[in-house]
Amino acid sequence: MGDTTDIRDRFWTELSSSPFLMLGLQNSTEHSAPMTAQLDPNANHCFWFYTSRDNRLAPGGPAMAQYAAKDHNLFACIEGTLTPETDAAIIDRYWSKEVEAWYPGGRNDPNLLMLRFDLGNAEIWRSDMSIKGVFKMLFGGDVRDEMKGKHAEVAL
Secondary structure, three states: OOHHHHHHHHHHHHHHHOOOOEEEOOOOOOOEEEEEEEEEOOOOOOEEEEEOOOOOOOEEEEEEEEEEOOOOOOOEEEEEEEEOOOOOHHHHOOOHHHOOOOOOHHHHHOEEEEEEEEEEEEEEEEEEEEEEHHHHHHHOOHHHHHHHOOEEEEEE
16 A cells, blocks of 8 residues: 555645545535635645535535546545534635635625535545656556555545
8 A cells, every 4th residue: 555644645735736626425416516625734634615505515414525636646535524614713714805706795695605524534546657667658568566555545
């Protein structure tokens, strides 16, 4: 499996620089939807999403998020649970002009809903190869050894 601490740390670094995931409810036939995670460096057990009360994710419950880093060198599938965030301090903490653009009524828009994604287990893959590995792959060589240790199942 490799060094899970390194892979977990790399996941958080990548997510911080590009906090966009596909998120879907596990007990639903609805497709996943693109969402922007609101991250707290001191809360590595959850993150939050602003959404609306009529969004397909609003019912909450068991959920699954998929992540692809900008450079496609890290991928993750994260299971967890979505629940409404009722703490006004947290809802206010991440409020910004970019978020406000989605809610005509501003911070007090009656359709505003913040969901907390309590993180469970994740499966994370690193796909970055050395130059030697890239050349092997280009010429049909065996790259399986190169990729050992770049996959982990971790608890977040």
